[in-house]
Amino acid sequence: MPSAAVLLGLALVTTGCQSTDLTRLGMPLPASRQGQVTLSMWQGSWIAAFCVGFVVWGGILWAIIFHRKRGDELPRQVRYNLPIEILYTVLPFIMIGVMFYFTARDESYITRNPAHPDVVVDVIAEQWTWQFRYPQYALSNPKAPYRMVTEVGQMWVPGEPASRLPLLEIPVNQTVRFNLTSPDVVHSFWVAAFEFKRQAVPGFPNRFTITPIRTGTFIGRCAELCGVYHSRMLFTLKIVTPAQFRQWIRQQQSQQNASGGAQ
Numbered sequence: 212m213p214s215a216a217v218l219l220g221l222a223l224v225t226t227g228c229q230s231t232d233l234t235r236l237g238m239p240l241p242a243s244r245q246g247q248v249t250l251s252m253w254q255g256s257w258i259a260a261f262c263v264g265f266v267v268w269g270g271i272l273w274a275i276i277f278h279r280k281r282g283d284e285l286p287r288q289v290r291y292n293l294p295i296e297i298l299y300t301v302l303p304f305i306m307i308g309v310m311f312y313f314t315a316r317d318e319s320y321i322t323r324n325p326a327h328p329d330v331v332v333d334v335i336a337e338q339w340t341w342q343f344r345y346p347q348y349a350l351s352n353p354k355a356p357y358r359m360v361t362e363v364g365q366m367w368v369p370g371e372p373a374s375r376l377p378l379l380e381i382p383v384n385q386t387v388r389f390n391l392t393s394p395d396v397v398h399s400f401w402v403a404a405f406e407f408k409r410q411a412v413p414g415f416p417n418r419f420t421i422t423p424i425r426t427g428t429f430i431g432r433c434a435e436l437c438g439v440y441h442s443r444m445l446f447t448l449k450i451v452t453p454a455q456f457r458q459w460i461r462q463q464q465s466q467q468n469a470s471g472g473a474q
């Protein structure tokens with residue numbers, strides 16, 4: 212039981228900063244349909260783990276309290292107890308089977324790539340910035356990153372120096388396919404509210420599909436240590452209504468045409 216208290220305390224302390232809803236057990240409020248599935252998987256795993264934990268802790272306590280050393284006489288030794296041996300062989304198989312079923316079911320949903328997504332975004336992750344291209348609209352990053360030489364080395368800065376982050380804008384309630392590539396080292400596309408990460412591996416294009424379920428502005432990060440400015444490899448994610456998205460695309464297109472075509 213003390214370990215349960217420690218665990219619970221740890222969970223509260225480590226999750227207390229941003230999440231006020233304890234039922235999410237430290238996970239952010241999901242911003243995508245896939246994230247909702249991940250969250251329920253996370254919650255279900257904890258419930259199952261606590262059920263097993265209570266049985267184990269109960270067994271330990273029971274042994275401590277009712278089977279204390281009472282003298283120098285050795286208690287009756289029991290071995291080859293077939294029912295118990297069958298129980299602790301079969302039970303873990305059942306537990307693993309249940310975990311496997313839910314993991315396989317949810318994973319195949321989360322990694323599903325429908326053949327006809329509403330929006331396609333090509334994501335190029337590079338040291339140390341992001342480019343987002345919308346091939347359906349012949350649109351490249353609103354502002355192309357440029358290379359800045361610093362005291363430590365070279366870094367890519369989006370737009371003007373130290374100004375805004377690369378912008379990824381997508382419409383809510385539509386399926387968005389991301390094609391993820393990297394020209395240099397391994398990076399990782401991560402938006403906490405999607406409860407999802409995927410690596411950008413040089414020479415190995417990755418893809419995934421997200422269906423956002425609520426509008427808002429989020430921060431995207433690189434989640435793979437990729438060099439000196441890894442921690443600055445951020446982007447802004449805006450989930451907007453489909454109408455706002457169409458308007459934004461038109462705006463970007465006219466800006467791009469005005470500045471002389473795709474970069």
Ligand SMILES: [Cu+2]
Pocket residue numbers: 336337338339397398399433434435436437441444
């Ligand atoms: Cu990176």
